[in-house]
Each structure stands twice: as C-alpha cells, then as structure tokens.
Amino acid sequence: MTSATMDPMTQTLTEAAPAKINLYLHVTGKRPDGYHLLDSLVVFAGAGDTLRYEPGPEALHLVLAGRFGAALSDAAGPDNLVMKAATALEAVCGPEARIQGGRLVLEKDLPVASGIGGGSADAAAALRLLNRAWSAQVGHATLLNIAEKLGADVPVCLASQSARMEGIGEVLSAAPALPDCGMVLVNCGQAVSTPDVFRKRDGAFLPRAALPARWPDAATMVADLAELDNSLEAPACVVCPPVQTVVSAIAALPECLLSRMSGSGATCFGLFPSVWSAQAAAARLAQSQPGWWVWGGGLV
Ligand SMILES: C[C@](O)(CO)[C@H](O)COP(=O)(O)OP(=O)(O)OC[C@H]1O[C@@H](n2ccc(N)nc2=O)[C@H](O)[C@@H]1O
Ligand SMILES: Nc1ncnc2c1ncn2[C@@H]1O[C@H](COP(=O)(O)OP(=O)(O)OP(=O)(O)O)[C@@H](O)[C@H]1O
Numbered sequence: 001m002t003s004a005t006m007d008p009m010t011q012t013l014t015e016a017a018p019a020k021i022n023l024y025l026h027v028t029g030k031r032p033d034g035y036h037l038l039d040s041l042v043v044f045a046g047a048g049d050t051l052r053y054e055p056g057p058e059a060l061h062l063v064l065a066g067r068f069g070a071a072l073s074d075a076a077g078p079d080n081l082v083m084k085a086a087t088a089l090e091a092v093c094g095p096e097a098r099i100q101g102g103r104l105v106l107e108k109d110l111p112v113a114s115g116i117g118g119g120s121a122d123a124a125a126a127l128r129l130l131n132r133a134w135s136a137q138v139g140h141a142t143l144l145n146i147a148e149k150l151g152a153d154v155p156v157c158l159a160s161q162s163a164r165m166e167g168i169g170e171v172l173s174a175a176p177a178l179p180d181c182g183m184v185l186v187n188c189g190q191a192v193s194t195p196d197v198f199r200k201r202d203g204a205f206l207p208r209a210a211l212p213a214r215w216p217d218a219a220t221m222v223a224d225l226a227e228l229d230n231s232l233e234a235p236a237c238v239v240c241p242p243v244q245t246v247v248s249a250i251a252a253l254p255e256c257l258l259s260r261m262s263g264s265g266a267t268c269f270g271l272f273p274s275v276w277s278a279q280a281a282a283a284r285l286a287q288s289q290p291g292w293w294v295w296g297g298g299l300v
Contacts, residue, residue, distance in 0.1 A: 010055060013133050017125035018048035018160050018300050019110055019185065020117035020153060021262045021269050024228035026206035028166075035152070035168045036198055039208045041175055041225075043162040044300035045183055045269075049110050049118060051082065051125040053133050056102035060086055066107035068118075071191075081123035081150060082106055088146045089130050089138065097136040111293050113191035115236075115263030120153035127158065144170075153263075160300060164211070177214035178299065179221055181257075182278025184270040186250055186285065187293040188242040197264040200235035218273050222257040225271075236265030243268065249289065253281035272296075 022040045029037035049066065062076045062083055077083065082104055090099055104126065110118035127143050130136070140158075147154035152169030162175040209228050215221035237243045243266050250270035251259035255277040259270045272278035275298040282296025 011133075012052060012054050013129055014050060014052045015125040015129040016048050016160075017051055017110075017118070017121035017157075018044040018046070020121060020157055021045055021183070021185070022115075022165075022230065023225055023269075023271075024209065024260075025230045025232060025263065026209060026228065027201060027231040028205050028208055030205075031168065036201075037168065037205075038165060039206075040165045041162070041209075041211070042156050042165050043175070043178065044160050045116075045185060045295070046297040046300065047110065047116075047185055047295040049122055049125070050107040051122060051129055052105040052107070053129050054103045054105065055100045055133065058101050058103075060101045061103060063103055063105045064108055065105060066109045068108040068110065068112055069106070071112045072108055080106075081119040081154075082126045084150055085123040085126035085146070085154075086130055088150065089127055089134075089136065089143075092138055092142055092146065093134060093136045097134050099134050099136075111187040111189070111191075111267065113193060114187050114267045115192065115194075115261065115265045116185065116267045117153040117157055117263065120151050121157045121160070123147070123150045123154050124157035124160065162299070166208075176211050176221075179215050179217045180274065181218040181221070182272035182275040182296065182298055184250060184253065184256075184272065184278050184282045184285070185262075185267055185293075185295040186246050186269075186289075187267040188240070188246050189291060189293065190240045190242060190266055192236060192240050192264060192266045194264040196239050197232050197236045200238050201232060202235075206231055218257060218271065222271055225258055225260075230261050232264050233261040236261055240266045242266065246292070249285060250281075253285060256281065
C-alpha cells in the first residue's frame with residue numbers, strides 16, 4: 001500500500017457503533033435538575049450501526065442508510081447526534097488539526113429509540129472516527145467531556161467496552177470480568193421515548209449493587225443478575241405494553257438463562273450459555289415473530 005492511500009485525509013475510514021445493553025439498571029436517586037442517578041452494568045453486543053467517513057471537498061454532511069435509516073430520514077441534519085458530535089469536536093480542535101468536509105454514511109442497523117443506545121453509539125463512533133480522520137489528536141478527557149454533553153449514554157459508548165455506569169451516566173468504572181455467553185436482542189418495533197419512561201417511574205429507589213471482580217461462568221453471573229433489576233422495565237411496560245410479551249417470549253426460548261429489558265426500552269435481551277445457543281434461539285424467534293427485530297450473537 002502506498003503512503004498516499006494511508007493518508008487519513010483521503011482514505012475512507014469506518015467505525016463500528018455497537019449496541020449498548022444494560023444487564024441491570026438501578027435508579028438510585030434523583031438530582032435536583034430532574035436527572036436520575038443510576039447504577040448499571042453496561043455491555044456491548046456484536047450488533048451495531050456502522051459509520052463511514054469519505055473525505056471530500058463538500059461541506060460535511062450525513063447520509064442515512066441501513067435497515068433503520070428511513071426511520072431517521074428526517075434527522076440527517078444538524079440535530080442528528082452524529083452531526084452534533086462532529087460540530088462539538090470541530091469546536092475544540094487546535095490549529096494543527098486538518099478539518100475536512102465530505103460525507104458521513106451511517107448504516108443504521110439498530111432500531112431507533114430502543115434502549116440500546118444507537119444514537120449514543122453513533123455519536124461516540126463519530127468522535128473516534130473524526131478525531132482520527134482530522135488528525136485532531138484530541139485527548140480522551142476532552143472527548144469524554146464532549147460525550148457527556150451529547151447524552152448520558154455517550155461516555156460509556158466512547159470506549160464501547162463493558163463498564164459499570166453511575167452518576168447520570170458519566171461515572172465509569174471497571175465491570176466484573178465477564179464469562180463467555182451469548183445474547184439475543186429483540187425489539188417489537190415500537191419506538192420508546194427515554195424521558196417518558198423516566199417520568200413514569202415511581203416507587204422506591206434501588207440500592208447500588210454489590211458486584212464481584214469476576215464471574216467464573218455464565219450460571220454464576222446470571223444468579224447474581226437475577227437478584228438485580230431494571231428499574232425502568234415496569235414504567236416502560238406502561239408506555240409500551242408489548243415489552244412484557246417480548247420478555248416472556250425470550251424467556252421461553254431453549255437454554256435462555258435470563259430475560260430482561262435494556263435501558264429505557266423497548267429492546268429486551270436474553271442471556272444464553274453460548275453464542276451458538278443464542279444464534280439458534282434468535283433464528284427460532286425470528287421465524288415465529290417475523291415483525292420483530294431479532295438478533296443473536298456474542299458480546300464485544
Ligand atoms: C436509560 C439509559 O439508556 C441507561 O443507559 C440512559 O440513562 C439514557 O441515556 P440517553 O438516552 O443518552 O439520555 P439523554 O439523551 O442524556 O437524556 C434523555 C432524557 O432522559 C432522562 N434521563 C436520562 C439519563 C438520566 N441519568 N436520567 C434521566 O432522567 C432525562 O429526562 C433526559 O432529558
Ligand atoms: N444517529 C442517531 N441514531 C438514533 N437516534 C438518533 C440519532 N440522532 C438523533 N437521534 C434521536 O435520538 C433519540 C434517541 O435515539 P436512540 O436510538 O439513541 O435511543 P435509545 O436506544 O433509547 O437510547 P438510550 O438507550 O441511550 O436511551 C431518537 O428519538 C432519535 O430521533
């Protein structure tokens with residue numbers, strides 16, 4: 001390969017934007033500004049969107065593609081989290097950065113407004129991608145600072161590695177070492193608004209969970225997770241009743257170890273003893289529920 005094709009200013013660059021899954025999510029309190037304090041174990045699945053950058057002379061713009069691109073077709077403008085991330089990054093770049101225009105192509109393969117942080121993952125992917133493409137060399141702390149302002153889920157999506165998430169999403173620490181396991185993701189097709197679900201939540205706050213440093217196997221992890229909860233699952237069922245049907249359908253699949261909703265919904269996940277058993281279960285469910293979005297595979 002010649003040095004010209006290696007130049008990030010001319011090269012097409014691609015970044016994965018993996019789905020974020022909350023294995024448990026405890027709302028532990030509420031801040032005076034209305035934001036909720038959380039304790040959550042976040043992992044990333046093999047499912048995700050893909051962001052591609054094709055540098056060019058035209059002003060930077062976004063093109064939407066993929067299965068769910070049409071669901072966002074009104075949102076390819078400056079309000080899209082990808083473009084917000086690009087604008088915020090440009091604002092902090094030093095004079096040595098080589099800011100360039102061109103096309104960002106978002107392959108939107110995750111359902112929109114679905115509790116698996118698609119928009120947050122896209123924003124984080126845009127920060128990583130353009131920081132590289134523009135040779136901006138903005139440090140991790142500055143990227144994190146931008147991420148926090150873009151949304152509560154964007155900081156954890158920046159590294160896209162499993163993490164414990166606290167505060168309103170900005171306090172990140174190491175997750176327990178995870179065992180090999182498989183995951184199924186299922187969405188019934190109804191978009192769910194995160195603020196609506198937080199607003200519907202009532203009842204007691206849940207405590208911060210006690211987690212081990214590692215889980216030796218999937219059965220041990222599931223035994224611990226079964227003692228924990230997603231505080232937003234009950235309010236999400238009010239906003240979107242099919243969530244309960246989806247959780248039950250996943251739980252009924254062969255070898256399913258645990259079934260629960262992710263984030264503010266409506267996507268639900270199942271944990272399985274292996275990637276293979278998750279893929280087999282997903283294929284079975286996709287056949288019986290052709291209207292649902294179903295994915296099976298492993299964690300990142
Ligand atoms: C539910 C989670 O997905 C769990 O990972 C996140 O906390 C939500 O992250 P997000 O979608 O990036 O959320 P944001 O876009 O920052 O906030 C959307 C809205 O959700 C509510 N919100 C969000 C995060 C939080 N810790 N407390 C809240 O009350 C607020 O009403 C806020 O206006
Ligand atoms: N690139 C994007 N992808 C998805 N949604 C976006 C994007 N940019 C802006 N949005 C808007 O953000 C809102 C939330 O979308 P997203 O898919 O991130 O929700 P979510 O999966 O519920 O996220 P979370 O789990 O972080 O609450 C949508 O209503 C959508 O219109």
